[in-house]
Amino acid sequence: MCTGGDVTDDDVIAVGGGPITVVAVHGIQGTRGAWLPLARQLADRCTFILPNLPGRGLAKAPASEDDCTLDAYARELGRTITRHVDGPFVLAGWSMGVSVALAYLSQVRTTAAWPLPAELLLVSGTPYLDAVAWFPPSSPDALLEAIATREQRLGLREAADHRTVAWTWNAIRRTDQRGELAHITTPARVIHGSEDADCPLTHGAMLADGVPRAEFHVLQGAGHSVLTERTEDIAAYLRKHWPAPAAAHGTRTYPRETA
Template identity: 30%
Template sequence: MTNDPRVPLLLLPGTACDERVFAPLVERLSGYPVLIGEMSGARTMPELAEAVLGTAPRFFHLAGFSLGGICALEMVAQQPSRIATLMLIDTTARTDPPANAVVRHRAVEQARKRGMESYIQDAWPRLVAPTNVENSTLRETIVSMARSCGVERLHAQTEVAINRYDSRPRLAAITQSTLVLAGACEQVCPLEAQQEVADGIPDAELHLIEGAGHFAPLENPDAVAGHVARWLAAHPGAQS
């Protein structure tokens, strides 16, 4: 990948996720230079964004899913000149409501007592489209990522999610061409939040992914990859 003249794509997974959440996308990008960001090692979102930027290429396309998308918005705020284009998938620019901290901490404690599987199983109907609720292969992929994440990493990511800025006042300053993707059945980051991001960033594009909920990259990878591939082709960026 070091000899590839194309601007690399940095992918940021969401809470309790790893590179597997992007595996179908990467496969469909047919050898495009891709890196997966490390979403750990911090307790606030500004700290996490700074850490990811510290290991990122000099110049790159940036795509974030869920918590990764929140981090991507913070990265753009911190070092906009390093980012060629921005892709936000099933995410939000909103701050975390204060009352949500109790809910988040309770979920971590339940995962500590009952296992990481419970973190996914308890929320499962909200995580995917109704047509995917009985998809056992999809469920096992997401549960397996959660198991690999572990409770301590989940706890740290929970603190990051709680301790983040409201990015909405900063959206108008984003100059990167921005693609917003969300499952048409999204419940975790509501569709009005997706529209809010698309409306706030100048000339941003919003596309809803049919047959998908929060985990659009896994639920309908063909659609997600189609949009991302088109975006990269239309916005190649400067040569690195």
């Protein structure tokens, strides 16, 4: 059982005590809670570092739409990694978290401000947000209603502030990151559900085909919420490919999940 620690101002916790460090980013409407089932399944193998992006959980709310761009979220991710990781790590993203991870890699490539991950884990994502329709074009009130409906459809037990989600969608929905994929030198594991209606399977294939050192793992019959729908299948796949190292990676001090 993980113990101790007050939540920090950026709302970061660690789950598990294994030697493989995984920094995992949630989706547009979720929180770090989306990763908790998998983190608990792999607690003996991994230590998951789970931040909440602004406007999620107890993390500080964004001041404006300018704080909700992929680049702004990537900078938040960079600060989290700088503060809480010291050594090799896996960078993981689910849904919009994949887009944030790609933005982080782009910033590292152009500015070298933060460390490169040893590996990527890209789940239910897309490099082409401009080609998905998570929310239809609509008035501000209708968008908030659509956000509430999608939150229920995805079964999010802990969800982001609706205004933050609206600002985020307006800021990111025209994004095309396909041109960045060829520059990624980090090996990647792309996991995608065959029945994903939010990021159809072709988007997972775009990621796997575009990243030079990517492996594509399709979960037949799974939808967008594979982290909770198929937790055991993902954990089994990762255990096969992430053998426990002999020595733990170094990490800095951070709060741990409380029961």
